[in-house]
Amino acid sequence: MKAFLFKFLMLGLLVPVTAAVANPDFNGRWRLDVERSSALDGWTAMDLVLTVDGSKVSIEHDMRWRTSRVVETNVVDTKERVEISNFFRIDQRHMAVYAPKKSVSPVRARWLDKGKTLKVETTVPVEVSQGNAKIRIYCEYRLGVGGEMLTLLELHSTRNNPLVYRFRKLSSDDTSRP
Amino acid sequence: MIRALRNSIICLIAAGCLITASNAAPAKNAWVMRFDGDWEVASALPEKAMLISLQGLANRDEAQLYIIHPADFQWEITEPLYDFYKRKHGIAFREIETAKAALSRFKSAAKGYVVWDTAIGASLNVAFTIAGLEDAIVVSEALIPLVRKQGLKQIDDLRGRYTGQTDAQIYGNAIDRYWDRCNRDKIMLMGGHRGRVMMPAMADWGIRERMFFHDLSADPEEADELVLNRRLIGDLNPGSIVFGWHPYGKDTEEQSTMLLSTYGLKMEGLHNLPNLSYNCQFEFTEGFKFTNNHHVDLDERLVAEQKVYMSFVQSDSIGIGVWTKPGRGKLPFAWQVTMNWTDFSPAALEYFHESATPNDYFIGGLSGPGYMYPNNIPKDRFPILMDEAKKLMGVLDEHVMEIMDNSAADGNVGNAELFKETVDAYYEAFPDVLGFLNGYGPARTRDLRDSRPMISYDYYIDPKRPREEVTADLNELIALNSKLPYFLLVHVRESNDVNSLVTVVENLEGPVEVVAIDEFLKLAASKKTYKTRFRQADDPVHFKGY
Numbered sequence: 179m180k181a182f183l184f185k186f187l188m189l190g191l192l193v194p195v196t197a198a199v200a201n202p203d204f205n206g207r208w209r210l211d212v213e214r215s216s217a218l219d220g221w222t223a224m225d226l227v228l229t230v231d232g233s234k235v236s237i238e239h240d241m242r243w244r245t246s247r248v249v250e251t252n253v254v255d256t257k258e259r260v261e262i263s264n265f266f267r268i269d270q271r272h273m274a275v276y277a278p279k280k281s282v283s284p285v286r287a288r289w290l291d292k293g294k295t296l297k298v299e300t301t302v303p304v305e306v307s308q309g310n311a312k313i314r315i316y317c318e319y320r321l322g323v324g325g326e327m328l329t330l331l332e333l334h335s336t337r338n339n340p341l342v343y344r345f346r347k348l349s350s351d352d353t354s355r356p
Numbered sequence: 357m358i359r360a361l362r363n364s365i366i367c368l369i370a371a372g373c374l375i376t377a378s379n380a381a382p383a384k385n386a387w388v389m390r391f392d393g394d395w396e397v398a399s400a401l402p403e404k405a406m407l408i409s410l411q412g413l414a415n416r417d418e419a420q421l422y423i424i425h426p427a428d429f430q431w432e433i434t435e436p437l438y439d440f441y442k443r444k445h446g447i448a449f450r451e452i453e454t455a456k457a458a459l460s461r462f463k464s465a466a467k468g469y470v471v472w473d474t475a476i477g478a479s480l481n482v483a484f485t486i487a488g489l490e491d492a493i494v495v496s497e498a499l500i501p502l503v504r505k506q507g508l509k510q511i512d513d514l515r516g517r518y519t520g521q522t523d524a525q526i527y528g529n530a531i532d533r534y535w536d537r538c539n540r541d542k543i544m545l546m547g548g549h550r551g552r553v554m555m556p557a558m559a560d561w562g563i564r565e566r567m568f569f570h571d572l573s574a575d576p577e578e579a580d581e582l583v584l585n586r587r588l589i590g591d592l593n594p595g596s597i598v599f600g601w602h603p604y605g606k607d608t609e610e611q612s613t614m615l616l617s618t619y620g621l622k623m624e625g626l627h628n629l630p631n632l633s634y635n636c637q638f639e640f641t642e643g644f645k646f647t648n649n650h651h652v653d654l655d656e657r658l659v660a661e662q663k664v665y666m667s668f669v670q671s672d673s674i675g676i677g678v679w680t681k682p683g684r685g686k687l688p689f690a691w692q693v694t695m696n697w698t699d700f701s702p703a704a705l706e707y708f709h710e711s712a713t714p715n716d717y718f719i720g721g722l723s724g725p726g727y728m729y730p731n732n733i734p735k736d737r738f739p740i741l742m743d744e745a746k747k748l749m750g751v752l753d754e755h756v757m758e759i760m761d762n763s764a765a766d767g768n769v770g771n772a773e774l775f776k777e778t779v780d781a782y783y784e785a786f787p788d789v790l791g792f793l794n795g796y797g798p799a800r801t802r803d804l805r806d807s808r809p810m811i812s813y814d815y816y817i818d819p820k821r822p823r824e825e826v827t828a829d830l831n832e833l834i835a836l837n838s839k840l841p842y843f844l845l846v847h848v849r850e851s852n853d854v855n856s857l858v859t860v861v862e863n864l865e866g867p868v869e870v871v872a873i874d875e876f877l878k879l880a881a882s883k884k885t886y887k888t889r890f891r892q893a894d895d896p897v898h899f900k901g902y
Contacts, residue, residue: 217825219818220769220797246766246898271769272816273829274798275836279894307802307814307886308837336835339828 200230200256201293203325207240208345209356216341220271223356226328226345228319233257235287235296237319239266242356254287254298261285265302267315268332268343276305294321311336382419382637388438388449389458390424395555397474402496403455405472405480405556406503408630409493410458412563413465415633421462422449422634425557430628432680433704437631440707444641459493459506467491468511469503477554478526479514481546481569484559485534486512488566524580527570531584538568540593545612547571547603548627558600561632561700567599574615575607576902582615589619595740597696597726601627610899614729614763618902620737622726624696635701646709648753649717651872654790657807660841660879663867664834667876668857669793669813671722671758672850674708683854685713687861690793690873692721692758695748705752717872719793720749721758729761730778731891732901742785749789756873757786758793764891766898768797768816768849773891779803779810791877796847802886809880813847823856827863834866843880 210224218224220243227238238251250266265283269275285300296319301312314335321328325347332341348354389407394400407423414421422441425434441447452458470492472483483494492511495503500510518526544562546569549555562569572585589598598621602612616623652658670678671692678684679691697705709718723730725744733741749757759782764771772795774782782792783805792810794801799812814833817826833844848857861870871879880886 217820217822219821219825219829243769244767246770270829272797272818272821273833274800274812274814275833276800304836305800306833306836307800307812308839308842309887311836311838313836334832337828337832339824 199293200235200289200296201321201325202230203321203347204228204230204235204296204319204328206350207348207352208328209348211344211346214344216343218268218270219273221268224268224343225348225356226330228328237298239268240356241268243271247355252285252298254285256287256289256296259284259286262300265300267302267313268341274307278303278305278310290318291320295319382445382447384446385448385450386420386422386441386634387452387458387461388422388424389452391426393426393429395549395553397477397552397554401554402474402499405554405559406493406495406499407455407458408557408559409484409487409563410462410466411631412487412560412633413491413493414462415560415637416465416564419634419637421452421458423557423630425630427680430626431557431630433707434630436680436711437635437704437707440703440710441638444706444710445638445703456502459503459508463506463508465491466493466508468509469493469495469500470512471495471497471500471510471515473515473518476514476518476526477550478523478571479518480554480556481571482518482526482530483512483514484544484546484556484563484569485530485538485567488563489534489537522580523572524584527572527581527584530568530570531588535568535588535591537566539566540591541596542567543588543592543596543598544569545571545598545600545602546627547606547612548601550603550605555628557628557630558626558632560630560634561599561636564633571603571606573603573606574612576611578606581606585615589616589621592619592621594620594737595622595744597622597624599624601625608767608899610762610765610767613727614732614899614901617729617732617763618734620734620741622696622724622728622741624694624700624726632700635703636699638703640702640706644706646705646718646751646753648755649712649714649872650753650755651717651875652790652878654755654788656878658875658878658882660883662840663869664840664842664844664864665876665879666844666846666861666864666868666870667873668846668848668870669719669758669873670848670850670852671760671796678851678854679708679711681853683858685715686854686858687870688715688717688872689848689854690717690719690756693718693752693754694722694726695720695745695752696726698748698751715872717874718752718754719756719758719873720745720752720754721760723759723761727760729763730759730782731761731775732763738781739785742782746786755790756793756877757782757789760794760796762796763901764895764897764899765797768818770797770898771891771895772797772799772801772812773889773895774801776890779890782810783808790874791881793845793873800889801891803888803890804881804884807878807881809877809884811843811845811877811880811886813845815844816847817849817852817857819849819852823860827860830860831865834864834868837885839885840867841879841883841885843876843886845876
């Protein structure tokens, strides 16, 4: 009985540890599959560059519209809540919803589904025509079977339609930009 | 003494003849050609270029030749306008089927031909310049036999002249040769499509008016072209108009328009706007007076309720490609009128007004008496230009001015804000308007002074954006701007389908009411729930300017 209880407790301890480990396939550059994604507005192309380093996950957004490029990175931590200055959200550029010049957003991240899903939650301040407002954002970065596809699901507290972005992984020797 | 008297009498008679000629009504008999949509240099462009140059010459003294383009051409009203000329001006058109027949009919308008080099795009612009100055038609090598058969003689031959030269070298040479003799009130920026396809449908106008043609870049990184571009526009008379459009792939619309604005010049596009040489010879029909479909009086007061007030605006010269599409009239729409058409194309404006539904409302723009970026207009030119705009708005019975300054933007995205000094200048220049609209893409310049609001677009509808996403975007804006009344101004990009917007409106959440723009501005004046904001020094910019 004691042995069973010990095993049960050990298993209970191990499960979260296992869940907290990211699938290494997350690492790399991911290119947006425009045809299979929610329509980007204003932006014409996007790469995500994901880098897992211990509990920290760097999410780099390499964005382009016409000749303009924007590279913005959010570094989240799957162990603790972090405050991120000027958190970057994939915005619909044809809406008058602007990032404030300076902002701090509380961000929580966690690995789910045995490290195949990264959940990120935050609330970002925005500037709109009536002044300041906030959007609560819930994201899941889901790794596809085989590790070649990544799906980003994004929910806004202010939007009833989810935004779904699908990415294909680029090979490690592919240095192209969007 | 007798000789002097005789000379004076001759002069008076001659002057009288000239006055009579210039006041003469357009000819009641005219000819019409139908173009297809093939503008490929390797196939149909050379013949079209020849016919357009012929049109410019044939229409120099009287309105003789009109061209109808397919319904899917960017300027889709050529057929309805043709009907308008027949119906309202009593023009009897005879159709010309072939280039040969057109040459045969109008060859007397030309003194000869100039050959352009199909391998060098810029040579077509040089040929157009020569055509205007020398009364020549422009032909490619393949068309020489056709014009020779009509008895036309060669005036110039550009084949080989510019081989291996850059555009800067070509235009530098053309400036040396021809600029002194060209019109200094108008110039033709014949850019737009370049390379495999060229679409110089506006060349008839440039030839008729003896303009200099070029497609020099306004990009500071193409310094050799920019310096020539500056030289040309710097030589123009104050208040001049730049016709045409910026060259695709060389520079951007934002760079080009900003450059012209810094010289206080007006832009009138596009490069493929057809038939101005014909249209310019007509006036409004007798007794015609513009009467806009006003929903409120200038001094009326409205009070906004706890609602989301939404208004749609189509700019782009009465919404290029939209007016004739089904669905117009189902929603209140404001249409930005290219006010200069009062001079160049009055029949087109009359046609728009005649065919307007009660839901169609006309507003002035863009930024002034032509397309300009007001943050960049020289301070001494601003009041003069805005006086001109005010007069045109008076003629057109317009009470709303639309403003756009994309000089710091990148396309339809980015900084479209107005400096406070610019806003001040508009409020001073237009004391009698209902208000101002700003932006193209979304913007955040807003103000309210006395009863005149300045509202920027909160949303821009990309014609390609799926309608369910447009609906979601608008619903999200409504959620974010939660204080009622919320004033949601929407810019509808050219070629958007009005019917699809009806569905979008039906799926919006909340107490939404779509109102006409004059009503919208009056309501926005009654309850200011929007924040005053001007362009700030540290707002992001995508083009730093010159």
